Amino acid sequence: MADSEVVQLRIGTRAWLNLLNITPDVALPRDARLEYDLGLTGDGFDAPRWIREWAPHLCPEGRERPGFTLKSNLDRILHGSCRRPHHPSRDGLVRVDEELQKAEQLEDVPSLLLMTGDQVYADDVAGPMLHAIQCVIHQLGLYQEALEGASLNHSRELTSVANAYYHRDELLPESEFNEDLTERFFGGVRKPVFTTANAGNHLISFAEVMAMYLLVWSPEPWHLVTSAEPVDDPDELARYRKEQAAIDEFRRTLPQAARAMANVPVYMIFDDHDVTDDWNLSALWETTAYEHPFSRRIIGNALLGYLLCQGWGNQPGNFGELIKHCQKLFESSNGQHELDKAIQDDLIDQLFHFQHWHYSLPTSPRLVVLDTRTHRWRSEIRRSHPSGLMDWESLTDFQHEIMGEDAVVVVSPAPMFGVKLIEMIQRVFTFFGKPLLVDAENWMAHRGAASVLLNIFGHPRTPRHFVILSGDVHYSFAYDVRLRHKQNGPRVWQITSSGIKNEFPNALLEWLDRLNRWLFAPWSPLNWFTKRRRMWIAPRLPEGREAGERLWNGAGIGDVRLDDEGAPTAIRQLDAGGGGTIFQRRAKDD
Numbered sequence: 001m002a003d004s005e006v007v008q009l010r011i012g013t014r015a016w017l018n019l020l021n022i023t024p025d026v027a028l029p030r031d032a033r034l035e036y037d038l039g040l041t042g043d044g045f046d047a048p049r050w051i052r053e054w055a056p057h058l059c060p061e062g063r064e065r066p067g068f069t070l071k072s073n074l075d076r077i078l079h080g081s082c083r084r085p086h087h088p089s090r091d092g093l094v095r096v097d098e099e100l101q102k103a104e105q106l107e108d109v110p111s112l113l114l115m116t117g118d119q120v121y122a123d124d125v126a127g128p129m130l131h132a133i134q135c136v137i138h139q140l141g142l143y144q145e146a147l148e149g150a151s152l153n154h155s156r157e158l159t160s161v162a163n164a165y166y167h168r169d170e171l172l173p174e175s176e177f178n179e180d181l182t183e184r185f186f187g188g189v190r191k192p193v194f195t196t197a198n199a200g201n202h203l204i205s206f207a208e209v210m211a212m213y214l215l216v217w218s219p220e221p222w223h224l225v226t227s228a229e230p231v232d233d234p235d236e237l238a239r240y241r242k243e244q245a246a247i248d249e250f251r252r253t254l255p256q257a258a259r260a261m262a263n264v265p266v267y268m269i270f271d272d273h274d275v276t277d278d279w280n281l282s283a284l285w286e287t288t289a290y291e292h293p294f295s296r297r298i299i300g301n302a303l304l305g306y307l308l309c310q311g312w313g314n315q316p317g318n319f320g321e322l323i324k325h326c327q328k329l330f331e332s333s334n335g336q337h338e339l340d341k342a343i344q345d346d347l348i349d350q351l352f353h354f355q356h357w358h359y360s361l362p363t364s365p366r367l368v369v370l371d372t373r374t375h376r377w378r379s380e381i382r383r384s385h386p387s388g389l390m391d392w393e394s395l396t397d398f399q400h401e402i403m404g405e406d407a408v409v410v411v412s413p414a415p416m417f418g419v420k421l422i423e424m425i426q427r428v429f430t431f432f433g434k435p436l437l438v439d440a441e442n443w444m445a446h447r448g449a450a451s452v453l454l455n456i457f458g459h460p461r462t463p464r465h466f467v468i469l470s471g472d473v474h475y476s477f478a479y480d481v482r483l484r485h486k487q488n489g490p491r492v493w494q495i496t497s498s499g500i501k502n503e504f505p506n507a508l509l510e511w512l513d514r515l516n517r518w519l520f521a522p523w524s525p526l527n528w529f530t531k532r533r534r535m536w537i538a539p540r541l542p543e544g545r546e547a548g549e550r551l552w553n554g555a556g557i558g559d560v561r562l563d564d565e566g567a568p569t570a571i572r573q574l575d576a577g578g579g580g581t582i583f584q585r586r587a588k589d590d
Helices: 092-102 127-140 155-159 176-181 206-217 220-224 234-262 283-290 293-314 316-331 341-353 392-402 420-431 447-458 506-519 525-529
Strands: 006-012 015-020 033-035 067-069 076-080 112-115 266-268 359-361 366-369 407-411 465-470 477-483 491-496 535-539 556-562 568-575 580-584
Touching (some): 015 293, 092 234, 092 556, 127 206, 127 220, 206 293, 420 506, 465 556
Parallel strands (some): 076 112, 112 266
Antiparallel strands (some): 006 015, 076 556, 359 366, 477 535, 556 568
């Protein structure tokens, strides 16, 4: 391996991050399994140690090495979002591993695994996971940092303060400015604007973010974790033990999840929980969060972790300058085991102004992955109203990217066409000035962004087949979408798979599903009050549900099969625990 093909970043006294960007001398063959190996050398090694020795769990059964297949067409795509380790459901990535193990025919081998948001929950961490994070930081000597604008001065204090577990939302600095930062009310509890209702263990330091990624991607760091119950309050102890059971199960199946990611091409994009809930939801949120040094650092550390553990791998060529600045930051420790504050702040400023988190692949059909978080179209009505998910400039770039293509697969972390009732509830809360309470983020929430998006579908050169893959909402559904009064318009499919390890409250979802069918039936006049009234939308019905039900609630992974023209031939949701459903068109829609 040439020196130019590896960048080594030392992130701790006993921790190195290796970024490998290998360019083969000749083009790799298509539609055939390709195996790879990686040897480790170092002091005490007489010879390189290969994957079978240092990570045998990555090798499929009966094989000496992991491998993957570069397929000529995107004919089978697995996709999902929202992998929350302490949710009691099974891990959908285990189902990916099972699908890979049994794929004997080429057509059954997935072309890609797309992880479409919330791969980690930086803002919602279980107590046992936070304890594991602190163990990894200590054992690997991950670099710590000075903090500004908080009630603590250094990240080392995060393990010793009284609010170390389940009360981190109380660590925000007490200041007049911070009264704006904490102006959010739900059930009488005041919470920071950049956290969720489960923010008691919100990650803060860069070391915590990196340790979290190590623990959700690999079983190996768990060998560094000791058994402990670092809380005394009876209620917190009961919660900790309940979470411990879920984390133990997550850890048990982690080798299979890691094996899945090592044996199929994987691409990712962030959503809010990869950084923090409500990330850039409104112009007011942005002003409040970014103008305070403590919240700015929290957001920046999470985005830096995303760069190194997710974003860089999508298109390494986009991140050369940022990686150079990362090298500068980690080298600044100079044996002091602490990051240089000025360099860290400068790097975070660059991350906030970076313009190329989105990307596309020249596959067949073309894959276009949208950044719906950092190019927001701010509300012209009120700064507290939700921003559009993409601004005019980025939507124009998106349109230019897809114009002239016969077919395209688009990843939009939030569904472009969601459940109308839920979107209306979000609109009502926004009207009363409380968009943060209902996570009021959808494509139709902003008039300008919605109008431009819908105009893209009506453009005469828009792709004939338009598959949209989404997540975010913690339930799954599929819609067939057409333009009204335009027979030759594009065929659009909205396919949503969520979550990989998360679910919507089942009883509530059943009621929302039922009310949505009643209130927004095809004959309902309420449809004319929605921004997408120009579109004809036909929900597909999941097998295994009661007649007419449209939403599927179960952790797992989405499975889409495409024909040679890029149109879906099968839309499935594979449950993490086995089984699943297929979303079928109703006969009257054919």
